[in-house]
Ligand SMILES: Nc1ncnc2c1ncn2[C@@H]1O[C@H](COP(=O)(O)OP(=O)(O)OP(=O)(O)O)[C@@H](O)[C@H]1O
């Protein structure tokens with residue numbers, strides 16, 4: 001059999017990708033390339049269009065405009081869509097495990113959708129239960145599981161078809177810290193095996209840890225993209241000085257500190273100074289506000305996120 | 316994680332309308348698994364209901380009717396029709412409430428749509444399952460009728476009875492498809508009450524199960540348009556004879572309706588769920 005033609009070596013390529021529901025535009029002309037073997041993140045406030053983008057990638061909703069190629073298949077034609085669906089695994093944001101079946105049966109039924117025989121499905125399900133530490137709950141009904149266990153079952157189910165690309169839509173929401181770190185370990189293990197991971201999360205520390213590259217979406221558009229550290233250095237500064245003033249009125253920025261500070265932000269209980277030279281800035285701040293608590297920290301992705309998407313709740 | 320080799324992906328068989336049979340069978344298998352867990356609570360009530368009708372109406376009302384039903388016992392007259400309606404009910408339950416729940420409440424179809432399955436495969440799998448369930452209901456009833464017959468109340472008097480399961484499957488398929496069609500039209504689960512009270516119940520009463528449709532003015536004309544009438548006539552013909560040319564007509568009608576719906580309903584389902 002001749003090797004099938006590849007549209008590109010990228011795992012996912014999107015150009016001017018659009019999705020509208022009637023006259024509401026949920027995804028508004030986004031472009032990105034996800035390389036094979038990388039962990040790629042989608043961040044953004046509620047309603048930004050992350051889930052909609054994921055659903056287009058795993059071919060559960062049609063594309064309204066632009067082009068999308070997944071693992072070498074141009075999305076949209078029926079046969080190509082089936083091929084894509086076969087090699088993409090999905091961990092959805094919403095729990096949609098089958099409540100009438102046990103955990104093991106859930107996995108076995110799913111394995112069958114990927115063409116596994118009865119005995120293969122059984123073996124694969126045991127493997128997967130082991131992988132997410134749920135072997136003890138194999139015969140429990142879904143409703144007997146805790147929230148975190150359900151998420152783990154969903155992750156196991158997403159791996160049923162041995163996917164080349166795994167889409168994880170907020171996989172760690174609702175997990176306790178142990179389970180979260182546990183899952184990170186599992187994701188690293190998958191990455192070592194060359195799986196491509198596509199992740200959305202609202203935890204910035206998670207994105208910083210796991211993602212090789214990421215995009216930030218807002219109102220259906222991509223508003224920033226890059227490697228986490230690059231993004232931080234480009235969008236904000238290397239360091240932040242926090243000046244805690246508590247109940248008192250926010251202090252004004254003294255002239256001597258202005259050259260050190262690229263941008264400042266006033267919150268209800270503290271002043272944030274985005275600075276390049278952390279050492280100099282914290283010394284100056286301590287000198288100027290001897291009675292206030294001053295702190296120096298590294299900038300995080302959260303600072304980037306809040307700068308770009310704003311601090312207010314839109315909806 | 317085992318990565319599939321290129322070219323390994325076997326696509327299974329695709330029927331016309333881009334329906335993948337192996338995906339459909341996965342949906343069927345899921346329903347069968349659930350059914351195996353719950354058959355005690357599931358089968359038994361559905362077994363009792365038509366039997367109660369048979370005993371209550373057949374033996375009770377039968378005393379007054381005597382042997383005036385085309386020369387038959389009243390029990391024998393209504394039994395084949397009740398069997399057809401049992402198949403209708405079995406399929407209709409699956410295609411209405413059960414399917415609506417999987418579409419919008421448990422989001423099970425969203426889960427399936429993340430696998431290689433497409434919505435038309437899922438609809439077709441549900442149709443296969445609805446037909447199976449119609450067969451289970453009908454077959455249970457058939458066993459009861461066999462009991463009556465052996466106890467010297469002749470109900471099954473023709474060897475053509477052996478073909479009754481085929482007729483039940485056809486009834487199951489039609490009502491699965493009609494139920495699914497209605498399911499694509501509605502926006503709230505409460506609207507099934509209309510489907511039942513304005514469609515299925517009148518059909519149950521006026522399709523020749525309890526009295527010949529020709530007994531009421533215009534009855535025959537109206538009945539000709541309802542699928543249950545053809546099902547009742549076919550099952551009665553197979554159980555009790557004599558089989559005539561018109562039974563071919565009944566079969567042909569049902570096959571034609573089935574084919575038409577089979578062409579239309581899976582794609583409607585897809586339009587409804589994949590937007
Ligand atoms: N089926 C639908 N019909 C109409 N509008 C929809 C549909 N699905 C999503 N939307 C709208 O599209 C927008 C993007 O939704 P989406 O679920 O992609 O957001 P998200 O970025 O995943 O948000 P969250 O972080 O809350 O999960 C929202 O405004 C949502 O209301």
Ligand SMILES: [Mg+2]
Nearest residue numbers: 050051093169
């Ligand atoms: Mg989402």
